[in-house]
Amino acid sequence: MTTMTSPSSEASRATATPRHATLLAMRHVRHVYDGAQVAVDDVSLTVGPGEVVCLLGPSGCGKTTLLRIAAGLEALQEGELSLRGEPLSVPGGRHVPPEKRSVGLAFQDSALFPHLRVLENVGFGLESLPAGERRERAMALLEQLGMADYARTYPHQLSGGQQQRVALARALAPAPALMLLDEPFSSLDARLREQIRDDTLHVLKRVGAGTLLVTHDPEEAMFMADRIALMHDGRIIQMGTPRELYCEPEDPFVVSFFGAVNEWSGEVRDGRVATPVGPVAAPALAEGARARVMIRPEALRVTPVELPDDERREEPARRGQVIQARLLGRSSLVQLHARGADGSEANLQAQVPGVFLPEPGQPVALALDTSQTFVFPAGAGA
Known part of the structure; x- marks a missing residue:
């Protein structure tokens, strides 16, 4: 695999990330489990086209619930949720299912189809395209992620890191407007995790997909994110650039969470x-x-x-x-x-x-x- 240099400076991020448009908008979202456990409490955030926003926080702070609401895996109970200005869900009313939302999903468990080869896994969501075009798009993504040589390999023959690359390629294949990533690197060892998240960031920036990434790792959030939403007990404590959260913390929790x-x-x-x-x-x-x-x-x-x-x-x-x-x-x-x-x-x-x-x-x-x-x-x- 070719190792690429990370676009890590905030100057390059700001240049590459449009700030004038909103892709995903969540307004005053609240979600309660079993009628009593408040998982998300009055959360508002936006994701712009080509922007990577990280939901960062300790386990149980509500970040995965927020991601599942954006994906349509959890119904919106309170608040507003829209993609490109179009409502995705209305409390007690309209609910666009996940497959109709133009979102790509990738989780900690790659969840590849074991009976399909790598190329077939990546092309699974492209049935509407002619076979040749489907294969061409799948191979292009595998090439970008250094997995083209494994196109005819089955998932069980791959390492964990290789499976994560294939899962990312599969999520990107339909060219979704929004990528939703839930702890996709947490099961990998430290050195492999650094390489894969570096490759992932390059691909996300290259294809221009807006991204909402869930992580509990402050270093990962600072590396990946254009903006970070640090959560605690279902609320966003502070949202801003990595530099703003690290150098201009607004709450003692923000200071202590980074070390x-x-x-x-x-x-x-x-x-x-x-x-x-x-x-x-x-x-x-x-x-x-x-x-x-x-x-x-x-x-x-x-x-x-x-x-x-x-x-x-x-x-x-x-x-x-x-x-x-x-x-x-x-x-x-x-x-x-x-x-x-x-x-x-x-x-x-x-x-x-x-x-x-x-x-x-x-x-x-x-x-x-x-x-x-x-x-x-x-x-x-x-």
Whole structure:
């Protein structure tokens, strides 16, 4: 298979994704199971032509239910649902069945027909086309996904990753306006998952299909999505570009969902909150208010301090001592005991690029990247 370079920059995504049109629109959708369990609660979102929108969140947050409503596998109970401006479903009324919706579906289980060869699986939904044209379209998609050599192979002869590629080709074959993907890569091992989602993103952008993708993996969402809808307890907590969610979180849940954080609480004094790694600005909070400070591990800059004992008084005020360091591959995780200028102390962790393995007990100087430091009112959070 040919490995392609990922169109990962947000600039290229913005250029490739039309923002002026709406393909799928969901307005104030609410869905309740068994009359009591609220799975989706007042959710509104849109997907544009050629745009990849990820529904991200923990298990049970409602993301798969929302995808099933878009697919027509669940009836719309409350709200509005339209594709290209045409209603797909009306609560208690009109309901366009899945096969009439111009949507392609791909799930974690590839669900290929075991008695059909790969080429026949991909062409299954193209019965209305002449045989030659059906074969040509199926082969073109298999070629794009690196599976042309397996056209005459049966599904049981393929690996899991190959089956997922075939399932994607089958979903794309009828040229749907909208692709709906439910955790399609979660059953694959890490290296294969990276390759297949890279290939998938290229194909989706090439064919120009709008896509709604369900995932619980923040890294996957940031790689795949033009926009992310982060869900919790049936609601969208924040929706925006990967950069907006990571760098401009609107809720503590958003910060913590994208990885471990160091946390402190304190009072706002002179517009700042004291922490063991220095004061943090809190311009949005009133003087004397209780605050919740969240600092990402990568926001901490760690520098070894090598001074003789009689010069220790010259160490910077923001300092700490290494507890232990572990190599994670592309980065190192350093656990520290920090002591601030105000006498406050805490254990925290820093994530440092590359190999950085200071010995336990090593004194270090600490600096703070405020762009990855967030302050919320105490008690805030989804």
